[in-house]
Amino acid sequence: MQFSDRMDTIPEYVVARLNRAIAEARARGVDVISLGIGDPDLPPDPRLRERLALEVQRDDAARYPTNHGEPALREAVADYYQRRFGVSLDPATEVLPLLGAKEGLAHLATAILDPGSLSLIADPGYPVYAGGPLMAGAASLPLPLLPENGYQPDLGAVSAEAAAQARLLIVGYPNNPTGAIARPGLFGELGAFANQHGIVLCHDNAYADLVYDGEPAPSALADPSFRAHGIEILSLSKSYSIPGWRIAFAVGNPEVIATLQRLKTQIDSGMFPALQRTATWLLGQTDIAGPPLATYRARRDLACTRLGEIGMPVAPPAGAMYLWVPVPTNESSLAFADRVFEQAAVAVTPGNAYGAAGEGFVRMALTIPEDRLAEAIERIGAIL
Ligand SMILES: Cc1ncc(COP(=O)(O)O)c(C=O)c1O
Structure with missing residues (x-):
């Protein structure tokens, strides 16, 4: 089979790669907490x-x-x-x-x-x-x-x-x-x-x-x-x-x-x-609630406080539903994200997946409940 030369330049999408790694780990019985994907976890308005x-x-x-x-x-x-x-x-x-x-x-x-x-x-x-x-x-x-x-x-x-x-x-x-x-x-x-x-x-x-x-x-x-x-x-x-x-x-x-x-x-x-x-x-509706802002805000504030406590200080973002967290060690974004996945069973996305200027950061999505978010940060703290 022959494929286009173009495909040699096209990597697998970061979320697809991450989803696969998470599914494989879960199939092995690992309790992975995923902060990797910005997939709203709360159901839409009924x-x-x-x-x-x-x-x-x-x-x-x-x-x-x-x-x-x-x-x-x-x-x-x-x-x-x-x-x-x-x-x-x-x-x-x-x-x-x-x-x-x-x-x-x-x-x-x-x-x-x-x-x-x-x-x-x-x-x-x-x-x-x-x-x-x-x-x-x-x-x-x-x-x-x-x-x-x-x-x-x-x-x-x-x-x-x-x-x-x-x-x-x-x-x-x-x-x-x-x-x-x-x-x-x-x-x-x-x-x-x-x-x-x-x-x-x-x-x-x-x-x-x-x-x-x-x-x-x-x-x-x-x-x-x-x-x-x-x-x-x-x-x-x-x-x-x-x-x-x-x-x-x-x-x-x-x-x-x-x-x-x-x-x-x-x-x-x-x-x-x-x-x-x-x-x-x-x-056309004006009374259908938009995103669960209060929930995301509470998660944002909790995560920022807990990350500060484990030595990963991060400023609360003004918008969206992610934390853009400086890597606290001298590892690359990818090496740090891989280690967090392997040792803490927490999925975060390496900043370089968003471009070269993202090196030195990892992204954490605020799309899981507070208790799991707190647990994820505690697990990361334990391997720093
Ligand atoms: C900045 C940005 N644009 C677009 C999208 C994709 O939106 P859609 O679900 O409409 O494809 C995302 C999804 O994460 C996003 O973060």
Whole structure:
């Protein structure tokens, strides 16, 4: 059998690798505590499940959908953006359903990049920011997000040559894995940069509803210069604890939306109609609770305190559902994560899985109950 040369460049996704290691250890009877995967553990609002069950019963729920999505769904997304972010969207041309943000991010790279072109990507960042360009045969240039810059990109550090070669730039706030939120003015700066260099911008807004204190997270599209040059990807996975349902949207610049849609007509046949209708209903509700913020906050605070006690101090993140923890020994991120897995049976993700600037950190997801979180930290403390 022969496979494409491209596949030699494409590693197994970090979570897939971790899931396999966890499953193997559990099959051997090991009590693994997983802090590795940002998979909301609390069930969605029961009304959401009831609604989906109802929609599945409709005869036409089994028919082929279209990539463009039902008009009512696109209208519901536009209404939601107006209400939630004060951003007005044309439902006909500025909204596209995605089978999860991951799908959209991966295909966006194929829609925009050629071999030899360049994508500027947040580093550390969601691994698909790098995986998408790899699949398109294009290159990525990391935009390092460093603690001393509050995990914000420094556009001034991008060389003139790289800026000229770049076609796409991807960032996401509240940020996975650092938990940082976008600094004021960032989206406007990105818009000016894109305008100067002819770059398409993408803001990955997967954690829009996961900000612990202060102002809710904005949409990048609220900035007119960003909006002129880019799109935002909004996922419902974390906001409503429904990651398995695969519901997200690309919204914004109509040219980018139309190009992504054309590509997707060759790949998938659109979102399951029952999910489209459930999402249409959900986006119109104002009394369905968002993510369990109080639960995540309590876990965050407990974990930060306990980590400090074992000699792994970490600042509480402002958003998202992860702790971005400095490695407390002189091991690499991977060596430390492997040792924690082997010796403490706790799964954490090595920071370098999110990019080179993630070296020196591990990510811990706050998606397990407090008692198990406390136990995981105690186990790590015992092997330091
Ligand atoms: C920053 C970021 N973007 C996108 C996603 C994927 O979202 P979805 O479930 O909609 O594919 C995740 C999931 O962890 C994420 O952390």
